[in-house]
Amino acid sequence: MQGDLFAKKRRDSLVFFALLIAITCVSIVITKYDVEKGFTSIPKAISWAFSNFYPNEKSLEKLPDILLKLKETVLISVAAASVASLFALLFAIFGSETTGINGFMRKITRGIATLFRNIDVSAWAMILLFSFGQSALTGYFALFFGSFGFLTRAFTEAIDEISSSSVEALQATGASYFAIIFQSVIPTCLPQIISWVLFMIETNIRSATLVGILTGTGIGFAFNLYYKNLNYHTASLVVIVVVVAIMIIENLSNYIRRVIL
Amino acid sequence: MLLELRQVSKQYGMNTKALSDIDFSVKEGEFVSIIGPSGAGKSTLLRCINRMIEASNGEIIFDGANVLGSNKKELKMIRRKIGMIFQHYNLVNRLSVIENVLHGRLGYKSTIAGVLGLYQEEEKEQAVKLLQILGLEDQIYKRADQLSGGQKQRVGIARALIQSPKMLLCDEPIASLDPNASKIIMDHLRSISTKMGITILINLHQVEVALKYSDRIIGVNQGRVVYNGSPDDLTEEQIHNIYGSEVGELILDLGGKHAG
Ligand SMILES: Nc1ncnc2c1ncn2[C@@H]1O[C@H](COP(=O)(O)OP(=O)(O)O)[C@@H](O)[C@H]1O
Numbered sequence: 115m116q117g118d119l120f121a122k123k124r125r126d127s128l129v130f131f132a133l134l135i136a137i138t139c140v141s142i143v144i145t146k147y148d149v150e151k152g153f154t155s156i157p158k159a160i161s162w163a164f165s166n167f168y169p170n171e172k173s174l175e176k177l178p179d180i181l182l183k184l185k186e187t188v189l190i191s192v193a194a195a196s197v198a199s200l201f202a203l204l205f206a207i208f209g210s211e212t213t214g215i216n217g218f219m220r221k222i223t224r225g226i227a228t229l230f231r232n233i234d235v236s237a238w239a240m241i242l243l244f245s246f247g248q249s250a251l252t253g254y255f256a257l258f259f260g261s262f263g264f265l266t267r268a269f270t271e272a273i274d275e276i277s278s279s280s281v282e283a284l285q286a287t288g289a290s291y292f293a294i295i296f297q298s299v300i301p302t303c304l305p306q307i308i309s310w311v312l313f314m315i316e317t318n319i320r321s322a323t324l325v326g327i328l329t330g331t332g333i334g335f336a337f338n339l340y341y342k343n344l345n346y347h348t349a350s351l352v353v354i355v356v357v358v359a360i361m362i363i364e365n366l367s368n369y370i371r372r373v374i375l
Numbered sequence: 376m377l378l379e380l381r382q383v384s385k386q387y388g389m390n391t392k393a394l395s396d397i398d399f400s401v402k403e404g405e406f407v408s409i410i411g412p413s414g415a416g417k418s419t420l421l422r423c424i425n426r427m428i429e430a431s432n433g434e435i436i437f438d439g440a441n442v443l444g445s446n447k448k449e450l451k452m453i454r455r456k457i458g459m460i461f462q463h464y465n466l467v468n469r470l471s472v473i474e475n476v477l478h479g480r481l482g483y484k485s486t487i488a489g490v491l492g493l494y495q496e497e498e499k500e501q502a503v504k505l506l507q508i509l510g511l512e513d514q515i516y517k518r519a520d521q522l523s524g525g526q527k528q529r530v531g532i533a534r535a536l537i538q539s540p541k542m543l544l545c546d547e548p549i550a551s552l553d554p555n556a557s558k559i560i561m562d563h564l565r566s567i568s569t570k571m572g573i574t575i576l577i578n579l580h581q582v583e584v585a586l587k588y589s590d591r592i593i594g595v596n597q598g599r600v601v602y603n604g605s606p607d608d609l610t611e612e613q614i615h616n617i618y619g620s621e622v623g624e625l626i627l628d629l630g631g632k633h634a635g
């Protein structure tokens with residue numbers, strides 16, 4: 115019996131790896147990807163980065179300008195995450211098993227959230243470019259929609275996970291639906307909610323760089339501008355500024371998390 | 376009669392008949408224990424009374440009101456006159472003790488006041504007073520998750536009492552507590568019934584506890600009332616009837632009682 119089980123497991127993993135290798139080979143053939151050239155170009159890329167992609171003295175003059183763009187990006191990211199979190203909370207409450215009003219509402223809200231979540235922010239940026247053109251608004255809405263989808267899902271799971279026991283107790287006292295949400299569900303989930311919003315802000319600053327390239331705003335625009343003008347030194351400075359900003363925000367949110375949890 | 380159940384039945388899904396034709400009534404101020412093996416339908420029965428679970432059939436009259444026929448607003452009025460106490464206390468763990476107690480006032484509030492948690496000064500004083508009565512004056516501002524099980528259950532009792540209830544429904548309130556804490560909780564419930572005149576309907580798993588504290592015992596087995604009478608008249612055979620095959624260990628407890 116047991117021997118059979120192990121033999122079966124071994125066979126299953128063998129089949130799995132065989133399939134994986136087959137798929138990889140087929141993809142390489144179809145895309146005409148040159149494996150050897152792919153690997154040999156890595157050292158070349160690294161040596162290029164070291165000889166060109168570093169900030170020099172002249173690029174530092176651009177720092178104030180870059181920081182200004184960074185500020186714009188950070189603010190948009192924070193605004194998108196926090197406004198999205200309000201909408202997401204509403205949708206999560208209506209979509210959760212514990213607090214949803216009925217099965218129909220649950221399906222609708224979950225459906226909308228899934229739709230928004232499965233469209234990537236860069237895809238949102240492209241779509242919104244048609245309606246808003248290259249403006250900060252496009253970037254904002256792209257991040258907003260992405261955040262909304264993700265946060266709805268995260269919040270729904272947070273609400274589903276809390277035991278419904280205190281909700282039951284408040285129902286038994288005759289408390290109204292929204293009183294129960296605000297007195298029981300939100301206080302219980304608040305640490306997770308804050309934690310996810312912080313995570314979303316970090317993620318948004320990362321994506322904002324890419325979204326900025328597409329929408330011509332913020333730090334992404336700055337990077338794109340210098341890069342296209344072959345001003346690699348300044349472009350590298352932009353990258354460093356973004357990395358430092360993300361690290362600062364990550365540390366800040368870890369600190370806040372420690373305090374609230 | 377404060378509470379009357381007539382022919383109450385509950386069916387879960389297609390084939391689980393949790394309650395069949397339950398008939399009994401409870402007088403004002405009475406301390407009534409419902410005993411029976413697990414799965415007998417005790418929790419379901421208790422929750423049908425304040426409609427946390429919808430009964431499938433029958434009639435429930437509480438304090439002159441038709442519970443099963445009441446609309447949303449009437450149900451709110453009924454629920455706030457019935458306090459509920461749970462096996463797992465069901466507190467909001469991240470909030471303070473006093474906030475948890477004040478939750479018992481939410482049934483008296485408009486949605487706005489409830490959402491914002493606006494409580495009157497008298498309500499806060501009342502909460503403090505109840506906590507003192509229950510021996511929790513030192514934990515008033517502690518977070519609920521810092522309390523022991525017995526203390527949490529007393530917070531649960533305070534939350535129920537601040538509703539100014541006519542009746543308390545207690546679903547196995549001592550099942551998760553050690554004997555010491557259990558005794559404290561049962562003594563409080565008994566004195567709530569005797570001194571405050573609040574009716575108590577309590578699900579218990581332990582026969583000996585039910586015998587010691589109750590004015591009346593209702594035995595439930597497989598969703599039916601199989602005993603309804605004074606604890607003094609409960610014979611071994613009737614306990615056997617109530618508990619079915621689980622009876623072995625219980626007879627020992629009862630032997631102790633008769634010996635003492
Ligand atoms: N939500 C539910 N859905 C389906 N069956 C349930 C549900 N709750 C309880 N039951 C069933 O109803 C019966 C009575 O349960 P319960 O009232 O919890 O008994 P007790 O509290 O006496 O242990 C059991 O057979 C249980 O499995």
Ligand SMILES: [Mg+2]
Pocket residue numbers: 417418419547
């Ligand atoms: Mg039960």
